[in-house]
Amino acid sequence: MATTMQPPDIAATPDLTAGGAIALELRALSLWYGPRQALDAVSFGVPARKITALIGPSASGKSSLLRCLNRLNDELPECRFEGEVRVGGANLYAKDVIVHEIRRRIGMVFQKPNPFPLSVYENVAYGLRLSGMKARRELDASVEAALKAARLWDEVSARLDDSALVLSLGQQQRLVIARALAVGPEILLMDEPASALDPAATLRFEELLHAPAQRYTVLLVTHTMQQAARGADYTAFLHQGRLVEFGDTDVLLTNPRERLTEDYITGRYA
């Protein structure tokens, strides 16, 4: 797979998703919260510049898996981790990886929209300022581009200085997507980003998803099979912390290999 050419470290890799077909590779990933195991030897590769859906019943470890991939689990004191994550061929958990820098390249959108209690503009500019962008003109342009990419620009262009908290839920969700896109990540981790949206907003969101997919590698947690079917090139099915099946979305959803997968996608799963 992507092991043909392994650069020495992530920082030296100019593009995490170039070169190999696999952008992120999980090898026997296990995770514990205190004594409680949340992931059990999960192994699969996330193909570069494609949308991969992660499906599974609730509490099957989808969010936990996602948090391993930008090392957000490092922040939980009780959390223990085994196995390996390779990104662009390099070990994500190597000692010399500068965590906050790698997080700029592996963006994350959370399950519940969580805008900062700042203005719309400052929300989107937050990551840009962190990466050292200061010139107002540059910031303005990047904020506008990100809001346009997230299909939010038309609705908020007149009130960029209003608090982000007065936006509707669907607008907040697109705002946090714009915030994640603004720093130009190469990989996007999305945790049920449409769960807070009504059907119309969901459709608009899926539309949005396809545009960045040409540039980004997307790993999308979703609990609706339709979203996986419509949006994702590949799908992984997680059940009780184990990876049951991974494959092409069409194949997995129409002709699953495993009985468990079939039960889940046909709704027979209890």
Place this chain on the structure above:
Amino acid sequence: MPGIPVTYTPLLTGVRTTSVAARRRRERAGNALVLTGAAVVLMALLVIPLFLGASILAWLPLPDGAWSRLGILFAGSAKAAICALVLAVPLGLAAAIFSAQFAAPGFRNWFKPGLEVLEAIPTVVLGLVAFATLAPWLKVNVVTLLALIVAMPALLLAAGFAFGGAFRRQAGWLPLWLVPTLFALVVAIVAVLSPHQTDAIVPRSPWNAVLVGLALGLAAIPMIFSVAEDALMQVPSTHLQAALALGATRWQAIRSIVLPAARPGLVAACALGASRCLGETMIVLMASGNTPIGDANPLAGLRSISAELALGLPEAAPPSGAYRMLMLAALVLFALTFALNLLAERARSHLRRARSAALP
């Protein structure tokens, strides 16, 4: 449903009506009780300034020099409070940030109650410590104290840079020995370097504002810590997560998102701390020397409004000028602490409103 007659058994209906009526009666009684309580509290609040005001105004004019004495007392209170806050605000806020944002849950579980329990130390004990132990030490160790104030944060920062990574991995136990070790180190260095017996800086009085500040600051730390920590803990962790996911370091995330979101609570903590320092009597009484001099030097003595009240009231007969002077001082003290508490309450309710508005 139309057309279908509804029938109740009389017994059941009877039971229901009495229980409803009883409940209503009880509710009304409860309401009356609560209202009475509120009214009593409100009246008590109003009675205090009215009483104080009446005792002053009834026999105008005030004696000569009352206002200038009041000015000196106010300056004394302010000097003591400022000295105490200089110690208590940075330490209290730093401890709160540490506890809410950096400490491992296991460590926090006893760090927070441990610090809050200090609130229960009677102030007379703190005053005694200041009087019997701290004052003789301070008399010859002003330079040591200054060195501590400068060197401790510097050394802590240096240690943070040196052990930062290890600290985060083993979060919790490191600061336990780090702080006292650094403290001992600085004291030892200063003790070796400074000439014994006579210090380079000699306090004007053994009972001075720095001494009061140390003891009063110690008394104010738990409250500042507790209020600030609560405010910080109430900032949704999703803010921190989002900032970290965007590539912020933990400290960047705290400074740019968590602290601003908790700012009203931090302001409230400082206001309550200031109110506590202004109103506190016993420590000031025991450690300030009670000399009514209008001297801004922190190494000189002072006399606070609260100490004046405690010392002067037994000797002042109600109609006398001295008595009315004291009542005026009490009114000023009441107004000051009331305003500070009001400010704190408003800041905190602002925080509550902001949070409920943030819920989608």
